[in-house]
Amino acid sequence: MGICVSRNINGISINASEYLLDDDDNVKKFLDEDIAKKYLIDQGFNDEDIYWMKFEAI
Numbered sequence: 005m006g007i008c009v010s011r012n013i014n015g016i017s018i019n020a021s022e023y024l025l026d027d028d029d030n031v032k033k034f035l036d037e038d039i040a041k042k043y044l045i046d047q048g049f050n051d052e053d054i055y056w057m058k059f060e061a062i
Contacts, residue, residue: 006033007040011057021058033062 008031013019026032034040037059044054 006035006062007037007059008033008062009040009044009057009059031062 009024010021013022024032034043040059041054044057
């Protein structure tokens with residue numbers, strides 16, 4: 005089991021979700037939410053960006 009990260013397309017809640025993908029265009033999986041958040045920060049996302057993202061168990 006792991007965690008994936010998504011957000012609504014264009015930040016609009018009625019839009020479908022878009023998922024963070026790995027290099028092979030598969031949904032990127034993380035061991036837990038803290039690791040996912042650290043990855044996002046390392047990629048240049050700030051706390052406000054991360055606030056609007058969804059962390060889902062997969």
